[in-house]
Amino acid sequence: MKLPIHERFYTFQGEGSHAGRAAFFIRCFGCPVHCPWCDSAGTWHPDYIPEQIARLEVEALADEAAHTKAEFVVVTGGEPAIHDLAPLCDALHARKLPVHLETSGAFPIRGDFDWITLSPKRWKLPLAENLQKASEFKLIIDRTDALEEYREVIRDASTGTSDQRSVWLHPEWSQHGNAELLSHITEWIKAHGAPFRAGWQMHKNYAADLNDPRSAPPAPLGGDSQKGY
Template sequence: MSALTSIAAATLPIVETFHSVQGEGAWMGCSAFFIRLAGCDVGCPWCDTKQSWPRDRHPEVAIADLVEAAVAAQPQFVVITGGEPLLHDLTELTNALRSQGLRCHLETSGSASPSGSFDWVTLSPKPFKAVVAANYNWANELKVVIQTDADFDFAEQEAIAVPETTLKLLQPEWNSPESCDRVVNYVRQHPRWRVSLQTHKFLGVR
């Protein structure tokens, strides 16, 4: 893989990699290889991957090894997630993945500066840290987690900032069962929004 030779020494802090299906959003149910990067400074209290927050507790993994694992999995696409993946420069990783014919998807809160080249960007803003303005422009889908009624106001504010063509999704917070009813009722009354569910949790897969 000559395209990987030049990045042999480049590394990123990795919490885990795994091959599963995309459980959320527009690509739900598709074969996906996940690269979960370490480090997050957003601090969502209901985060289900808090182990990803500290960067220095996770090993540095060579980008070439990440690409090799992704190629071996033969997924429909690779999802770069976190933590907050944009805390890292994703240019070399995405260039290397795309050089091997792999689609690259990003899941981000948008709270750090954009980098990398992606085929699909899921912007999931949080009220705990503002989105960097440039990240609104490349959002293919806007996914807002709903826990309380106040979160709908936040979602509507964020929807104004993304392109008109951006898919708009509301996702019930997993540990708040009543949020499902809130989201369904809201979408019935506001048809520009869709419901997003964490189907991987229902299926019992990663």
């Protein structure tokens, strides 16, 4: 089986509960969600789509990951769940590699994943079944009212189970120097405590992904609504 792949690279996980651990990333091509601040616009936006999109065999991808010292593989996008990921998961597990998924949760998840990071997006909300499957949540805070908005999505659709899992609060990267937004996240965590945790895209400070020549040039939209939905 082949999958359309935007990029794959060896780096460390810069976010969430597994931050700082060596990871092989497989970024699938394609996304129907179209966030206006997407930092991987090359996976879907017509201004940034590469001229050629590689379709790679899952066995070859698994071999490539296995040749590194990665502790696990992260399947991401775009929105990876628009693809049937079961064959890729099977190929990676056959090589004793744990498989993590990063998804909006808006599409059925096909594949056996060891860890699921669910990052809800207001443009296409997660399926209730996926909220139940999530190992952790990642909320992208692009404005101060987004935190309460996404909290309601998690609390209502997950039937009260979200308080057992970490909820990471990430400033949208084009806003990472916005003092008001950072203060809002800080005060929220001080007021609410667990399961909320302050998040950061640590790999961007290191420029870690760019050390692998297989990684694609970054194409962030930076909150430009004219380029998003």
